[in-house]
Amino acid sequence: QSVLTQPPSASGTPGQRVTISCSGSTSNIGxxxxxxxxxxxxxxxxxxxxxxxxxPSGVPDRLTGSKSGTSASLAISGLRSEDxxxxxCAAFDDSLPGYVFGTGTKVTVL
Amino acid sequence: QLxxxxxxxxxxxxxxxxxxxxxxxxxxVYSSSHYWGWIRQPPGKGLEWIxxxxxxxxxxxxxxxxxxxxISVDTSKNQLKLSSVTAADTGxxxxxxxxxxxxxxxIWGQGTLVTVSS
Numbered sequence: 001q002s003v004l005t006q007p008p009s010a011s012g013t014p015g016q017r018v019t020i021s022c023s024g025s026t027s028n029i030g031x032x033x034x035x036x037x038x039x040x041x042x043x044x045x046x047x048x049x050x051x052x053x054x055x056p057s058g059v060p061d062r063l064t065g066s067k068s069g070t071s072a073s074l075a076i077s078g079l080r081s082e083d084x085x086x087x088x089c090a091a092f093d094d095s096l097p098g099y100v101f102g103t104g105t106k107v108t109v110l
Numbered sequence: 111q112l113x114x115x116x117x118x119x120x121x122x123x124x125x126x127x128x129x130x131x132x133x134x135x136x137x138x139v140y141s142s143s144h145y146w147g148w149i150r151q152p153p154g155k156g157l158e159w160i161x162x163x164x165x166x167x168x169x170x171x172x173x174x175x176x177x178x179x180x181i182s183v184d185t186s187k188n189q190l191k192l193s194s195v196t197a198a199d200t201g202x203x204x205x206x207x208x209x210x211x212x213x214x215x216x217i218w219g220q221g222t223l224v225t226v227s228s
Contacts, residue, residue: 002156035214037157044204044218045149045157056216088157092212098172099147099159099212 003028004089004102011108017077020105022089024070028100032092034072036065037101039086048087049074076107084109112136114205114219122199122226128192132219135186145208146188147215149159150180152201161205162211163188170211195226 007024012018022034037050046054049065050073062077072091076083089102118130132146148160161171163181171179180191192199202223206215 032212033214037215039157042222045206045215046218047214047216050209050214058123090157096173097169099162101149101157101159104156 002046002103003093003096003100004091006087006089006102006105008103008110009106010049012079013110014079014081016079017075018079018083018107019076020074020087020089020107022072022074022102024072024091026070027072027095028091029067029072030070031094033067034067034073035090036063037088037090039104041086045088058074079109081109083107112207112217114207114217115223116203116205116219118203118222119226120223120225121228122195122224124172124196125194125228127198128195128205128224128226130190130222130224131187132189132204133187134207140143145211145213146181146183147208149204149206149215150191150199150201151204151221155201160190160192162208164211197226200224200226205222 010018033051037045039045052067053065065077086107093100114137115133122128145162145164147162161181162168163183178193182189202221205219205220207217
């Protein structure tokens with residue numbers, strides 16, 4: 001059972017904006033950086049956001065990460081067909097202690 | 111471009127030990143200040159962190175797996191051992207580079223499927 005909760009699914013039409021939430025607690029999101037990963041089944045997961053809102057080189061600026069208190073979110077604007085994938089938030093949890101992933105959100109482009 | 115490749119048996123019998131190797135290309139684990147982690151994904155489920163090792167062998171394990179997990183590091187590879195496996199350990203196993211024990215997994219291997227079955 002993950003300690004980071006995400007909605008199981010999200011969807012939008014091409015060009016729309018989709019936001020994925022990640023709810024945690026003071027021991028994880030509240031006191032550590034949040035990371036976001038994109039995962040297409042059968043492929044290697046890809047880091048999209050690190051340290052709450054930083055994008056690695058090559059990740060387009062239409063992907064935006066944010067954090068407030070014990071929650072975080074990933075916004076995808078200008079939705080494209082290639083954005084259809086599973087998305088996971090992650091953070092270190094001081095109480096476990098250990099690295100935890102969110103429950104995952106499947107994004108569908110309609 | 112650094113590449114990671116997981117390898118090992120695709121089928122393990124219940125109660126036996128799962129052993130996987132992550133080979134790092136274009137880099138030497140010993141010469142890097144990075145950390146190296148293992149993550150798995152059971153069928154139909156999400157990602158689960160297994161553990162992380164530093165280039166000098168300091169380990170960090172998921173408390174739920176700690177009694178069964180051993181991660182070790184060598185010059186250009188690191189190894190995962192998971193003992194007393196059950197069907198619940200079936201899944202895709204990934205190795206990944208981590209910038210710090212609490213940090214991002216920035217480069218991942220393609221993953222290898224391990225099935226626990228008699």
